[in-house]
Amino acid sequence: MTHRLRAQNLCHSFSGLTVTHNVTLNLPDGARTALIGPNGAGKTTLVNLLSGALRPQSGDIRLGDRSIVKLPQYARVRSGIVRTFQISRLFKELTVAQNVEIAVLQRHRASFQWWPSRSRNACVRGEVDETLGLLGLQSKAGRVVGQLALGEQRLVEIALALAMKPQVLLLDEPGAGVPQGEGGLIMEAIESLPKDLSILLIEHDMDLVFRFASHIIVLVAGAVMAEGSPQEVAANEQVKDIYFGRDGHAPAH
Amino acid sequence: MSAVMKPMAHVAPSQSRQWMSCHGEFMLLVVGLAAFMLFPQDLGLLTNMAAMSIFALSVNLVLGQAGIASMGQAALYGSGAYVAGWTALYLSTDPILGLMLGGLGGGVVALLSGAVMLRSTKLTLVMLTIAAAQLLLELANWASGITGGDDGLSGFSIGPLFGVWEFNFIGSTGYFYALGVLVLVYFLLRNLVDSPFGLTAKAIRQDPGRVEALGGRVYPHLLAVYTVGGLLAGFGGALTAQTSKVANLSMLDFQTSAGVVVIIVLGGRRRLSGAVLGTVAFMTIQHIASTLNPQHWLFVIGLMLIFVLIVLPEGLIGIVDQLVLLARRIGRKGSAP
16 A cells, blocks of 8 residues: 655654654555544644644655655645645635635636636536535535534535545544534545545544544654554553543543 | 625526626716716816726725735825826827826836735734835935926826827816726726636635635735736826826825725725725715815714724625615515516
């Protein structure tokens, strides 16, 4: 199995505070990897490092056999690494369709086209509809994003990433802030993502993690404490101690 | 309101856009012609309104659409005015050439200053734009040999429009010239705002970091927006200079920059029509109130601004929207069997 995304010995610190310590991780083709860890373990920082929002102080990141660690964020996105945000960052005054359209336009490098064109519109709209269809959002296409329910906004967040047709998808707590009733919607959406897409999922909800992941990485204090199959991780004494609590139940977040 | 309108626009994009496609320009033309009939005594004021509307449209693009926090747009407007004046003095009296070069002047100043300033955001950017405009003002003041200093740049004449129509004493040529350019600029800008370029600009205003996370490049985009804004502001300045036959330092000063921001907020900063409506409202009040009380006319503007900010977040154009909606509802009731 080939590794699509490899991070080697990533280190990063904020004014002396080490938040990422010697992290190495591999995402194979079609990976379903979950990244778990207590609050403040540096999970989001790791996503920032992988996506290029932050430049690691040392270490290497390779996409396929190409080092991308020096590439700025936009170039990494264009090479296929796309992320979502823990707190939805959407264009709230625009409609759902327009939000996705912005992503589609970026992927086609068409954001500088300065005249509305009917043929391009049709092509872009086709892709927008297709993306919305993947997440069951067609009926919301014309709604202004700021007026959607939180769960629906989370779906739009994923839709933006999917519209980029990524090779590697970094999902930063896609279920964060979603009311209980709407959580299933997100999970269904994630489970129906294309099989060959490599996904790194950050999530606190252990049910979700174990349902989704074939590989789990446990991050504690910026370093990888354990990794392996869900069974291995669940059986790991250290993980039980630090993360799940001694009685084996996941702590509430 | 917008929530009601937008889904409709999406469900039937081609039809509604086709119908809408010349709506704004058509309205402008009709209102412009009506104003010509109704206020033949005030053609000078109406001409200034048209030129100022173009400036306001430019600021709508830069500030209202792309969210570039600029308080120094007068630099671009004034540049256009001086370049148009110089063109008439030293190069050619052809108005179209002067207009084009004026726009180019505004665009070049925007490109150069924007290249430096647009790496910053928020308050830093506001301060930089003010500083840049202030620098240009002082430069123009210092180089009085070519700018005329405090007296302004005058004494140039403008040749006939297209070599046919002389700029006459009553000012009808000047007015139709300004109105024509305004309609054209409105048409171009409306399409620009509806294009991928404009949509991306709106996205950058709302969350530049998110655009970058989608592979977008914010800085070049903003620089392009700012340069187009400079071009349009330059057109506005050139038109003002050509029709009033003077370019002076006040066109570069802070009050002009602040005034145009007030105009677009007053009219509605998210909409192009708001920029034009804001200009008309602002200049009408300025005209009437300053006649009644030359010292304190800004008091009325201040009151109106407060009223709009608190009651009409969408600006004066929000009232027009409500009226149109009301008229449609009544029309529908009337046509129902």
